[in-house]
Amino acid sequence: MASHSENHYFVPHGSIYPALISVGLLSLASGFVFNVTGSDTRMDGSIKNPALTYLATPGKYMMYLGLAIILFMMFKWLSSVVTESLTGQYKKWEDKSFRIGMIVFICSEVAFFAAFFGALFYMRVLSVPDLASYAPDITPYKDFLSTWPSQGPGGTVLGESYKPDQAFHPMSWSGLPLINTLLLLSSGATITWAHWGLIKNNRKQLVIGLFLTIALGVTFLICQAAEYHHAYTEMGLTLKSGAYGATFFMLTGFHGFHVTIGTLMLIVIWLRSIKGHFTPEHHFGFEGVAWYWHFVDVVWLGLYIFVYML
């Protein structure tokens, strides 16, 4: 039940931004399809659809166009939200809507990561051991052992042959990943410290806390880039390295993507804090981002345990 004193709920005026974002999405998605169709290669490096290579370039531009539309419209949309917030349109009742909405959204993100964790567990516990457990006289995978990390037994599928890389090494849990864990954990602390500052109306603590959080986030991303570089150039570990490569890069990659989004959102609320937005009582914008950041943090812990350590 709505526990509210005001009887009026704020219903914003019509807005063209959502429809235009959808146009951007259409352009981005179809551009992507044209681009990959035109530029797809086989394992041996040959072009997959020689007759369609002319699609690659227009596809690329459609993607850029779509992305530009989406970003610009999101910017416009968010600015009108900020304006509405600053002019006092959002009161307790509206605020509660945003809170519930954000929680539900984060739940949906959890489900998205669950799919990739599910794939990791499935491969590790079921499909890799299964492939190694055929009876010796009929198995197509003679010397394949059920170990993890695994690149799979190799073989020819759909006319393309895949051979596990001899130089392959799995990522270890110490070194960069450990540093990254410490970075993200401390960023969770700094954002909470910033929140305390906001509640005590200590603006300096708020701004500094946010700045530290952003700095930690950016450092994390730099470390991750270094880690990927190392994997590709020295460890023979790529997206194409069978079960391990696929799950490693898709899980950490989507996580890194979320860290990037989170960092951008942090930058936005940092700039807003500098401008004097948010009050001790009224700062859903801040809290929404903080929740998101903690969510990204928790996903990392899951990654660290299940992808790196175990």
Place this chain on the structure above:
Amino acid sequence: MSTTTVAHHDEHHDHPTGIMRWLTTTNHKDIGTMYLTFSLIMFLVGGSMILGIRAELFKPGLQLMNPEFFNQLIGVHALIMIFAALMPAATGFANWMLPLQIGAPDMALPRLNNWGFWILPPSAILLTLPFTLALFGVGDGALATGWTFYPPLSVQGGIGVDFAIFAVHLLGISSVLGSINIIVTIYNMRAPGMTLMKMPMFAWGWLITAFLLIATIPVLAGAVTMLLTDRHFGTHFFDAAGGGDPIMFQHLFWFFGHPEVYILLLPVWGFIPQILQTFSRKPMYGYKAQVYSLWAIGALAVVVWAHHFFTAGMPVPALLYFMYSTMAISLPLAVLFYCWIRTMWKGSMSFETPMLFTVGWIILFGIGGLTGLVLADVAADAQYHNSYFVVAHFHYTLFAGGIMGIMAGVYYWLPKMTGHMYNEKLGKLHFWLTAISFNVTFIPQFFVGLAGMPRRIPDYALQFAEFNMISSIGAFVLGLSQLLFVYNIVSCARGGKKATDQVWEGAQGLEWTLPSPPPYHSFTEQPVVK
């Protein structure tokens, strides 16, 4: 202060008119209307596609199309019917009716609401574009894997699979946005005094639907993303050479896919009891039992998925578990059936079109549920899997249980939405034509399925010829009858006998206290529920 001025402002200044009204609207009724209209259009598009299939299957042998195109039509038909016809129809009703039923001024997140709708047309374009592109020599048409995207076929497939993957991504975003909005609206916008257990059943149905969507749509998004990287970026999720497994896709897909069938039906189970109580002129039977049953079905829905691929091979304990858990769903479902029938029991019933559709719905959906029990039996399913028996089963659940339920809702609420009564004679004619031709179409499919006719194959053995011919004739009558539906809706929107506020003599609930049609902004002051 400012909100008061805004509401004031809204009432007295013009809204944008013409196309801009619809592109920019944040009004739940406008958005509901767009959802419902889109759904109706896509219903006709998806329906025409499948008439092409029935024409091909009219006689054995290949007559009209090559097998690839045949499969493309089947896959796109299913994706359109599920994601672009049924789901938007349910969301359209949620938009129109939830705020009215719970006494809210609007949906909680109006701009997001608008976005949720406007993602749909681009997704429909993505789904159907490959057909057009093929005409210009780009690619070989839409996806030919059926709506289930199974690898390795979907990894091999052409440009159509990519387009379908992105269509599913966009449709998924739309569903997640819609669900967020509905959950927030239900938790935060109810009229003072309306506790959860006083909520209209439709709100309960949708609340659980929204939870299921939030839990499963992202998993589908993850699964098709893996498909995309397998196709283009060299991952081996579904490829044994790299340690992956095509069957893993089936797990991920059906983790979404089975809850999806309840996502399609729970909103209908919400408003069906409301229609029943209106036309039986007595309160619905077993409100609490129904609410708990809906929860039980929602919870069981996410733990039974592997019954869709018993034959793919799995350990015997897994077979047993998925068999028994699937069968367990029929228990809460039986409670619902009991409550629906008890609501009618000894009521003073009358049979206007919505009630006709509802009673027909109970019987036909019942057949769908019972044949599902047959399929859930591992030993029996070994024979029936991938046969026309499955096709008939899910059309009894999805066409009868889904679409015909939606039609009941349309006739029930159309007078409220438009302010006019529809043509009752035409409505009844539409019902009888639909119900009869539906059975003519799908009963024969049970028989050919039991006898072993596989699905998704454009040709068949001579022994199936008569039944297929009957089925095709039924399908064409069924398709043509829907033109009556369209005509009735359009003429009702245009004019007709004025509807009263209560519309139906026995109608209960807040939406019937408002004028028909309700004002553009309803419940700017929330009513108090005792």
